[in-house]
Each structure stands twice: as structure tokens, then as C-alpha cells.
């Protein structure tokens with residue numbers, strides 16, 4: 427088999443890249459380790475920056491989003507028993523965020539790829555990358571035990587943090603920057619009316635909490651938990667009781683509880699690999715970086731990476747220019763690191779750190795007091811939350 431671009435991974439990064447390339451007339455094949463149902467079953471975050479929505483608009487994969495998504499002009503930060511609204515729209519001169527689950531984005535992208543008749547090979551086992559330090563890279567894999575090979579011009583590693591792409595790069599050629607956080611997020615999805623019209627980020631002595639949503643009838647809640655905690659320790663009743671303890675009186679009284687339809691614990695990590703280009707292999711999305719979910723940047727960074735990468739590939743084919751390929755890593759990383767900083771900062775001001783000291787506790791309190799009392803601080807949070815320019 428031969429194609430122009432092999433994309434490893436059918437998550438949001440790989441699927442969005444495939445559609446952007448198709449719009450540029452560039453052929454791609456996506457290799458996905460799991461099956462379609464598994465990819466569609468993953469529950470992830472749900473806050474889209476305007477830039478991400480614009481990309482989905484540009485490839486005609488946003489009709490359902492515009493029918494079903496919620497537009498949020500603000501969010502609330504709760505600490506000391508008081509909720510403070512951050513007016514994103516006013517602070518950014520009119521920008522908002524779109525609430526639409528990543529699962530739905532993935533579904534819309536899979537449908538768009540199918541509608542274009544593009545090839546996605548699911549259940550691709552033993553994917554391996556070869557000769558990406560030459561102008562004739564190739565990817566080998568197996569489907570139902572049958573060995574296959576695709577020759578291509580370039581490989582896009584969109585296979586997530588645990589994928590094969592970054593692992594295929596010689597260790598000496600890649601530098602990693604990492605921060606692991608001493609807590610996790612216990613997440614619950616429930617078909618209940620959200621406790622508030624907007625998201626509520628909570629700093630409480632018992633730990634962080636987040637009240638989010640997927641629609642007006644489906645809520646998403648998170649509680650900070652210990653790294654060694656387990657969902658089996660959290661029957662629904664315990665989850666709801668603990669969430670109420672971390673909410674203010676009004677929100678606790680309004681909370682609609684119900685059976686969890688998904689419950690999981692995720693660790694929090696900041697991670698960046700540098701560079702993002704290795705010959706004809708390019709990393710994008712979670713294959714290249716991880717952010718703690720506090721700033722809701724994971725999906726949006728994947729989108730900006732593939733926006734830059736698709737432009738680079740367009741120049742490569744349409745203008746026979748390597749310029750975009752040469753600047754992709756630096757261009758993508760400049761935006762990645764700003765989102766890493768914001769996600770780290772949001773995490774640092776909202777969570778309880780087990781081994782913190784009294785000085786750090788006072789600094790955190792001062793951060794929050796300064797934030798809600800300063801238009802400049804609010805503007806800084808807002809412009810990062812709605813998304814810095816692409």
C-alpha cells in the first residue's frame with residue numbers, strides 16, 4: 427500500500443488532521459490500534475476553544491455541534507464558601523467557550539471521514555514506524571495476524587501519550603519535560619440536570635471539585651482524590667455526599683444526584699516532548715504533550731497542533747516547500763508551552779497539595795484573592811481559558 431500521509435491514531439488529533447488534509451487534497455490513511463466502538467466510548471473533557479470550533483467548521487464537521495452545544499460566556503470559581511463569576515466574554519472583548527463532549531467531536535469526525543470515503547484501519551496491531559529519517563518512510567502493522575506495510579511521504583504520530591510514535595524515536599533525539607501531580611481526578615458522568623448554568627471550579631480544604639456538563643440533561647463532576655484511590659471506594663452515594671461537602675450551601679442544595687453512567691479516576695500530569703519533528707515523523711496531540719485537565723486544554727492543543735501540521739503538509743505538497751515542516755515543531759511548541767503554563771497555574775491555585783507548607787497555602791490564598799479582585803488577573807485567566815490566538 428502507498429499513501430501520502432500515514433496518521434497513527436484515530437483520536438481527535440488524528441481524525442481532525444485527516445479531515446484538514448482531505449480539504450487540502452492530501453491523501454491519508456489512519457491506523458488505529460483499537461476498534462471504532464472503543465474509540466467512541468472514551469469519556470474525555472468537553473470545553474472547546476473558538477479556534478477548535480473554527481477548525482471543525484472549516485472541514486464541515488460542526489453541524490451537530492452548532493445544534494447541540496452550549497455556549498458559555500463565563501465560569502465560576504468557588505473558594506471560602508463564596509462563588510466568584512469570571513465574565514469571560516467581557517474580559518476578552520466578546521469571546522466564549524463551547525461546551526460539547528470530546529466523545530461527540532470524535533463521533534462527528536469519524537462520520538465526516540466515513541462520508542469522504544477515507545481509509546481508517548481499526549484493530550491495527552503491532553504498528554511500527556520505519557525509515558522516517560529518510561524521504562521514504564514506511565509503517566508496518568498487522569490486521570487479523572496478516573502483516574501489512576504502507577509506504578508514504580510523512581508520518582503523523584497522533585497516537586497519544588502511550589503510543590508507538592514517540593517511543594520510536596531514539597531516546598537521545600527527544601527531550602522530555604514532566605511534572606506529575608500528587609493527586610488524581612475522580613470523574614462521574616450522570617444523566618442529571620447540571621447544578622449550575624456554567625462551570626464551577628472549587629478550591630476547598632477537602633480538595634478540588636469541578637461541576638461541568640455535557641448538555642442541560644447530562645452532568646460531569648470531578649473530585650480531587652488520592653493517587654492510590656480507586657473507583658470501588660466511591661459508591662455513588664459517597665461521591666454525591668463528598669461533592670456536596672465541597673460546594674457552597676446554595677449549590678449543594680440544588681445538586682441533582684442520580685446514578686453514575688461513567689466513573690473513573692485519572693492521574694494528572696504535565697508533559698512536553700521536544701522537538702516534535704524527527705525527519706519525516708511529526709508528533710501531535712497527546713503523543714507530544716499532556717496537560718492536567720484543569721485548564722481544559724488537551725483537546726484544544728491537539729487541534730492547534732494539527733492545524734499547524736496540516737498547513738505544513740499543504741505547503742510541502744502544493745508549494746513543494748519544506749518551510750512548514752521545518753518550523754512546525756517550534757511553532758506548535760510555542761503555543762503548547764503557554765497552555766502548559768496556564769494548566770499548571772490553574773492546577774496550582776485550585777488543588778490541595780498533600781505535602782504543602784503553610785507559606786504555600788498562604789500564597790495560594792493570595793493568588794485566589796488577587797485573581798477575583800483584579801480585572802487584569804481576570805483578563806489574563808479569561809484570555810487563556812478561551813484560547814490564545816492560533
Ligand code: APR
Nearest residue numbers: 435436437438439458459553585586589590711712724725
Ligand atoms: N497504534 C495505533 N493507534 C494507537 C497506538 C498504536 N501503537 N497507540 C495508541 N493509539 C491510538 C489510541 O487507541 C487512540 O485512539 O491513538 C489514539 C490517540 O488518541 P488520544 O489519546 O485521544 O490523543 P489525541 O488524539 O492526541 O487527543 C488528545 O484526547 O485523551 C484526550 O485528554 C486528551 O483531550 C485530549 C485528547
Ligand code: PHB
Nearest residue numbers: 471472638719720721722
Ligand atoms: C469536562 O467537562 O469534562 C471538563 C471541563 C473543564 C475542565 C476539565 C474537564 O477544566
